[in-house]
Amino acid sequence: MTVTQREPVTKVAVLIPTYNERENLPGIVARVRASVPTADVIVLDDNSPDGTGQLADGIAADDPHVRVVHRPGKQGLGQAYLAGFAIALDEGYDAAVEMDADGSHQPEQLPAILAALADADLAIGARWVKGGQVRNWPLRRKVLSVGANVYTKVMLGMHVNDATAGYRAYRTSALRTMGLxxxxxxxxxxxxxxxxxxxxxxxxxxxxxxxxxxxEVGVSKMGKDIVREALTNVTKWGIEHRVGQLRGVVGRPRERETVGERP
Incomplete structure (x- = not known):
């Protein structure tokens, strides 16, 4: 296998969207700062009524590696990350990390994800690969997640086992190439x-x-509308993918790799 030489990842922005995460945020920020001391934390708060944004301001006042972006209202996870990506691109960061504020994504595992960018453009913290696991989920939640990923893999022809995973790191050069x-x-x-x-x-x-x-604290933001959106869009993209293959437009996608299992 030929490995493309990539620039070192030194300047990292950890993007943490928040909406009513007052109880979880201080601990997560502290753990990120301990795990990757050189990284900057950007809290993207959607005007949380519980005062998360103001609490984040206090954290930022004591730590120059932390800043807060106050958004006018609850606009959704995707829009929050896009706002964070724009900052990372504008300010010359090498990588942008997606991380939940609720503790489900362990900051202690971030060094391994960032290390994978040494020869990758996108490193996904995956649950449904060898060595990955999920704790404290009911069976129905596991079935939903595994089923969604299998459906996505089949419909889109992607060799990615956990395409719905939210813990991931992008090279900013990749974000530019992808087009947002x-x-x-x-x-x-x-x-x-x-x-x-x-x-x-x-x-x-x-x-x-x-x-x-x-x-362990707070309420999940994942609702039926988000699941419905994913099902609808994946089905639409899957049909487009298959039609494109028939027309010879869509090429064979590159295979994903799981760190530790490369040939």
Missing amino acids: AGVESQGYCFQIDLTLRAVRAGLRVVEVPITFIER
Whole structure:
């Protein structure tokens, strides 16, 4: 296998969208700062009524590596990340990390995800690969996630096992190549959308096994509308993909790789 020489990843922005995460945010920020001390944390708060934004301001006042972006209202996960990507691109960061504020994404695993960018464009913290696992999920939630990923894999022809995963790191050069104009997806669908764009752009995607831990404090933001959006869009994209193959427009996508299992 020929490995493309890539620039070192030194300047990292960890993007943490928040909406009513007052109880979880301080601990997550502290753990990120301890795990990757050189990284900057950008909190993207959607005007949380519980005062998360103001709490984040206090954290930022004491730490120059933390800043807060106050958004006018609850606009969704996808739009928050797009705002964070724009900052990372404008300010010359080498990589942008997506991380939940609720503790489900362990900051202690971030160094391994960033290390995978040494020879990749997108590193996904994956649950449904060898070595990955999920804790404290009911069976129905596991079935839904695994089923969604199998359906996505079959419909879109992507060799990615966990395209819905929300813990991931992009090289900013990859974000430029993928093109973010027109992305309006949210939740599961946002992650699938960007994974598909990376694959279709011929970028190298690797999956790093992680342990996902269900939140202990607060309420999940994942609703039926987000699941419905993902199902609808994946079906539409899948039909377009298959029609494109029949017409010879869509080429064979590059295979994903799981870190630790490369030939």
